[in-house]
Amino acid sequence: MTLSTALNTAQAIFNNTSKQTQVVSSNIANGQNANYVRRSASLTTAGNGALVASVDRAQNNSLLRQTITATSVSTGQSTLLTGLQEMRDLMGNNEYDNSPSRRLQNLFDQLGSYAASPTSTTLGSTVVSNAQDLVDTLNNISAGVQGIRTRADAEIQSQVDKLNGLLSQFEAANNQVVGAKITGSDANNALDSRETILKQISSIVGVSTVVRDNGDMAIYTSEGTTLFETIPRTVSFNSTNAYAANVTGNPIYIDGVAITAGEGGDTSASGSLQALLQIRDEIAPKFQSQLDEVARTLIVSFAETGPSGALPPLAGLFTNGVDDAVDATGTVIPGLAASIKVNPLAKGNPTMIRDGGFNGAAYVVNTGGSGYSKLLDSYTQAMKTTRSFDQATEVKGTLSLMTYSSASTSWLEAIRSTATAANETKTAMEARASEAYTSETGVSLDEELSLLLDIEQSYKAATKLVSTIDEMMAALLQAAG
Incomplete structure (x- = not known):
């Protein structure tokens, strides 16, 4: 992997975690809103790794x-x-x-x-x-x-x-x-x-x-x-x-x-x-x-x-x-x-x-x-x-x-x-129909907080990658005099 590729990958991770954090934050903020349908950030594979392709609603038309x-x-x-x-x-x-x-x-x-x-x-x-x-x-x-x-x-x-x-x-x-x-x-x-x-x-x-x-x-x-x-x-x-x-x-x-x-x-x-x-x-x-x-x-x-x-x-x-x-x-x-x-x-x-x-x-x-x-x-x-x-x-x-x-x-x-x-x-x-629909489309704070921890780990991995690239660049510049 070249340094430029590594930088692009780190940048993609930062973009993804930023968008995912926004989605999760919105879900948490609307956790008590009965008229809010949970969102999720859908990822797709790209040249520099995964990218957020779309933000989707957890819609269930049959239950609705x-x-x-x-x-x-x-x-x-x-x-x-x-x-x-x-x-x-x-x-x-x-x-x-x-x-x-x-x-x-x-x-x-x-x-x-x-x-x-x-x-x-x-x-x-x-x-x-x-x-x-x-x-x-x-x-x-x-x-x-x-x-x-x-x-x-x-x-x-x-x-x-x-x-x-x-x-x-x-x-x-x-x-x-x-x-x-x-x-x-x-x-x-x-x-x-x-x-x-x-x-x-x-x-x-x-x-x-x-x-x-x-x-x-x-x-x-x-x-x-x-x-x-x-x-x-x-x-x-x-x-x-x-x-x-x-x-x-x-x-x-x-x-x-x-x-x-x-x-x-x-x-x-x-x-x-x-x-x-x-x-x-x-x-x-x-x-x-x-x-x-x-x-x-x-x-x-x-x-x-x-x-x-x-x-x-x-x-x-x-x-x-x-x-x-x-x-x-x-x-x-x-x-x-x-x-x-x-x-x-x-x-x-x-x-x-x-x-x-x-x-x-x-x-x-x-x-x-x-x-x-x-x-x-x-x-x-x-x-x-x-x-x-x-x-x-x-x-x-x-x-x-x-x-x-x-x-x-x-x-x-x-x-x-x-x-x-x-x-x-x-x-x-x-009550049962509403409960079933909410179970499918509503926000679970436990799930959102768990997902937020996963996003944090992704962010830490990106920062570690950037830190490693910085060290490699410093070593390269020092070797070049």
């Missing part, structure tokens, strides 16, 4: 796809569970103390007590109080359900705005990647940024990706709609400021195609948007319709038909808040749970529950004195009588008012229980 998918389904499930828990909380604690079924049972029991002692005005007042508690519960839960829908709608708007912003950021990062690939410059930082944005997008809507020439990436939703291809596609939504039972929310469009809502307690939703649509348009309206059926059947059960039962049925203890109409058709009246009221005449004269006459003298049933309990018994019997309910509420079968109300609570609890179990599974799946 799994992580993105797991993020989407986990976010969708947790979003649904949050909405279900809000609906569950409307009915009180774990004993459902504020549920319509509990209030109905209280009213049923007090009617029985009043029927046993029909002369007691105190018991009559207690029945009115229980009736008011039941009405307040239906009114409040109905308002709460519509509040959940309103908040879901507002969150949809927030998520849509965020998604549009992320797509703009993705476009900038994608252009940087393509530009770097074309010019041959370092694209690693741009790739990290693009990947970070993609993960955020996947929490809002399920995505799949395709990488094309020069690292250009296209994004499609899990339903196959184009989300980004060279430029972002428009995500549009018109929010609704307030909800009632008869108000339908607006759809979300991606590139002109409507997003579908998730389905089931173990939801099919990928990302938060589909889960929010499921809460706003599927589960909350269905529960509202069940509340409305309870309210309708209450009015029917306590309707007055006169002494012989032949008069046109008119609202008695419970009214729809508008008129005295009684609808026994077995069809949901949207929003009835929000408007049902206790007849104000009962508050002023509780004995009208025992005697009848909310709709005038023709409807008075008891003319025989204060010991009469037949009408009270008919009310409790009506609450236990099986009847048809609207099958669209998903609480199916011919049931009594009491059973239907309990079945409605069970319906919601069954979905919530399924969603809870699914959320645990999907959260664990996301």
